[in-house]
Amino acid sequence: MLHIGCHLSPSEGLLKMARTASSIGADTFQFFSRNPRGSKAKPLDEADSDAMNAYLSGQAFAPVLVHAPYTLNPCAEKQETAQFAELVMRDDLQRCTAMRKPYYNFHPGSHVGQGEAAGIEKTAALLNRILSDDTDTTVLIETMSGQGSEIGGTFESVRAIIDEVRLNGRVGVCLDTCHVFQAGYDLVNDLDGVLSAFDRVIGLERLLFIHLNDSKYEIGQHKDRHAPIGEGFIGCEAVDRIVNHPALSNLPFCLETPHESLREYADEIALVRRMTE
Ligand code: FE
Ligand code: FE
Ligand code: ZN
Numbered sequence: 001m002l003h004i005g006c007h008l009s010p011s012e013g014l015l016k017m018a019r020t021a022s023s024i025g026a027d028t029f030q031f032f033s034r035n036p037r038g039s040k041a042k043p044l045d046e047a048d049s050d051a052m053n054a055y056l057s058g059q060a061f062a063p064v065l066v067h068a069p070y071t072l073n074p075c076a077e078k079q080e081t082a083q084f085a086e087l088v089m090r091d092d093l094q095r096c097t098a099m100r101k102p103y104y105n106f107h108p109g110s111h112v113g114q115g116e117a118a119g120i121e122k123t124a125a126l127l128n129r130i131l132s133d134d135t136d137t138t139v140l141i142e143t144m145s146g147q148g149s150e151i152g153g154t155f156e157s158v159r160a161i162i163d164e165v166r167l168n169g170r171v172g173v174c175l176d177t178c179h180v181f182q183a184g185y186d187l188v189n190d191l192d193g194v195l196s197a198f199d200r201v202i203g204l205e206r207l208l209f210i211h212l213n214d215s216k217y218e219i220g221q222h223k224d225r226h227a228p229i230g231e232g233f234i235g236c237e238a239v240d241r242i243v244n245h246p247a248l249s250n251l252p253f254c255l256e257t258p259h260e261s262l263r264e265y266a267d268e269i270a271l272v273r274r275m276t277e
Contacts, residue, residue: 002243002276003062004212005029006255006265013045014052014099022059024266025273028252030065030105033092037071044095053100062252065140065174065209066096068106075109075122075151082122085109090130096137103209105140105174108151108161119151124164131167140174140209145182145224153183153222155201162206173202176211176256177242178227181234184220188238195247204247212239212253212272228257229268240275249276 005026010017021029034041056064072085089106096104111119127139141161146153151161162168175198181187185194198204214232216225230236242248253272259265 002249002273003028003252004243004255004269004272005064005252006257006269007031007067014048015055018052018055018059018061020262021061024262025269026265027060028062028064028254030067030254030256033066033068033095033104034088036069041091041095044098046098049099056100063209064100064102065252065254066092066099066102066104068092068104070107072106073109073112074106074126075111075114075119077112077114077118082126086126086130089126093130093135093137093139097135101137103140103172103174104137105142105209107142107144108157110149111151112149116149116151116157119149120157120160121164123151124161127161127165127171128167131165131170136170138170138172138208140172142174142211143176143180143183145176145179146184146222147182147224148222153179155198159202162202171206172208173206174209174211175207176213177234177239178211178213178215178232178256179224181215181219182217182222182224186219187242188219188234191238191241191245195245199247207248207251210242210248210251210253211256212242213256214239226257228259228264229255229271236275239272243272243276 005028008017008029010031074085076082108123144150144152214227214234216227217223218233
């Protein structure tokens with residue numbers, strides 16, 4: 001059965017968020033670990049976290065995803081910026097450990113002129129520092145569109161980070177369909193080719209989560225602009241093939257599409273579920 005959900009806000013509490021997910025037909029979801037601009041997180045309410053876990057187990061949810069603030073730059077040249085990313089990610093991992101083992105997803109960041117190799121090395125070094133403490137959370141590197149000097153816009157760069165991480169048994173990949181399409185991987189005309197490249201370069205066993213988004217722009221523009229499913233250049237037919245592909249169909253899918261209301265997400269979840277029936 002397809003596991004699908006969308007991005008939600010934990011502002012009214014974790015249990016409430018899980019109930020909201022259920023009410024819109026989701027059986028997974030994603031939320032920001034803190035304000036996406038990266039400010040201080042509220043202390044974790046453990047009773048609320050336990051209540052969410054009990055609820056999720058009862059409802060047979062797939063793993064959920066905690067997303068790091070997208071403003072972090074783990075490979076920044078500026079010490080303070082890199083240190084801030086480390087501080088936040090270290091704290092987030094502690095919080096994830098206290099939850100029902102969600103995956104923790106992050107963007108590798110932008111090298112801003114240092115060159116890709118330096119960016120890769122700094123990202124891996126940061127993972128080596130934060131994965132050495134006593135957390136057991138699996139961290140996911142998100143595939144990026146290659147906008148600006150973003151690291152992670154090629155499968156090779158993701159692989160290069162993983163190769164330098166000592167505890168890389170705890171590192172997986174979240175494939176964002178809009179991002180890889182923008183990075184130039186042709187999900188529309190050659191899904192099998194893209195997945196075999198992923199397998200050859202990274203290994204499909206690392207692929208643990210999918211961000212399911214359509215793309216506002218044509219392939220290979222390196223523009224990170226999501227569109228609702230069927231309203232972009234990926235289109236419904238390709239999404240249908242993606243959610244039904246044997247290498248992907250058992251993974252959790254999360255929509256990060258631009259919508260205003262929960263009603264629209266409920267409809268989009270239903271739309272994608274119908275493709276697998
Ligand atoms: Fe992301
Ligand atoms: Fe994403
Ligand atoms: Zn994006």
